[in-house]
Amino acid sequence: MSFWLIQSLNSLALGGVLFTLAAGFSLIFGLMRIANLSHGAYFMLGAYVGLSVITHGYGFFAALLAAGLAVGTLGAVVERLVLRRLAGNGLGQVLATLGIAFIIADFSLWAWGGDPQPVDAPAFLAGSTRLFGQVFPLYRLGVLGFAILLAISLWLLLDKTRLGMMIRASVDDMQMARGIGIPASRLFTIVFCLGAALAGIGGVIAAPILSVYPGMDADMLPLALVVVILGGLGSLAGAFVGSFVIGFIYSFGQALFPDLAYIILFLPMVVILAVRPRGLFGRIAA
Numbered sequence: 001m002s003f004w005l006i007q008s009l010n011s012l013a014l015g016g017v018l019f020t021l022a023a024g025f026s027l028i029f030g031l032m033r034i035a036n037l038s039h040g041a042y043f044m045l046g047a048y049v050g051l052s053v054i055t056h057g058y059g060f061f062a063a064l065l066a067a068g069l070a071v072g073t074l075g076a077v078v079e080r081l082v083l084r085r086l087a088g089n090g091l092g093q094v095l096a097t098l099g100i101a102f103i104i105a106d107f108s109l110w111a112w113g114g115d116p117q118p119v120d121a122p123a124f125l126a127g128s129t130r131l132f133g134q135v136f137p138l139y140r141l142g143v144l145g146f147a148i149l150l151a152i153s154l155w156l157l158l159d160k161t162r163l164g165m166m167i168r169a170s171v172d173d174m175q176m177a178r179g180i181g182i183p184a185s186r187l188f189t190i191v192f193c194l195g196a197a198l199a200g201i202g203g204v205i206a207a208p209i210l211s212v213y214p215g216m217d218a219d220m221l222p223l224a225l226v227v228v229i230l231g232g233l234g235s236l237a238g239a240f241v242g243s244f245v246i247g248f249i250y251s252f253g254q255a256l257f258p259d260l261a262y263i264i265l266f267l268p269m270v271v272i273l274a275v276r277p278r279g280l281f282g283r284i285a286a
Helices: 002-032 039-055 060-086 090-112 138-160 162-172 174-179 184-210 216-231 236-256 258-275
Strands: 128-131 134-137
Touching: 002 039, 002 134, 002 138, 002 162, 002 184, 002 216, 002 236, 039 060, 039 090, 039 184, 039 216, 060 090, 060 184, 090 216, 128 138, 134 138, 138 162, 138 184, 138 236, 162 174, 162 184, 184 216, 216 236, 216 258, 236 258
Parallel strands: none
Antiparallel strands: 128 134
């Protein structure tokens, strides 16, 4: 009984990390139709930036802010100087983002070395607590709470603000959105910057659980891709539900059938897409 409870709590924590990574990815993919293969690299770079800030004694919240600003700024520069010049060239955009991912990976290896580096949880979430008679790290519950808070904040942004209405309109029908005067060029930069910043913040959030190491981008990007495709392009609800579904499937798959973990992960996605090609929450684009 304790195994199932602890593993379920671990799955919820992983789902929270995945949502922080996948929410921005879903917005970028849904709005810009770019399979941003550098998203995992932004996640890893954010983790390393946060590690440096914490190592210099500035605290966990400063690390979150620094990672979000640094990676978000990098995302805006990439969108402006690279992806915008490749508008309409889907293959070129994919190859460009893949190249950026390799550049970030090599830069991180050069700047921070190749050894895994642990990151301590913030002091107010250090230690453990008891749930249903089991001891569980308090930080992982904090990650779950952060994911829920982030989901609410993004929902408010997308549903209750003018910027959110423009994003939703552009996701649903880009041509019509352009026709009514929505500044798509500026919107692309804002969304890409926001998505990259969320990935950077997600890297800091994940660091106390996963540690920071070269290759964490390659480990997390496939999971984010599955979440986005499973949940539906541009769907915040799909990213939220999909993150926790994949969190459970991956955690239990790794624990129970480690040799078949990726089969257990990708097979349900294939089955669901065969029934619902646009994902669980995807809508038909006009």
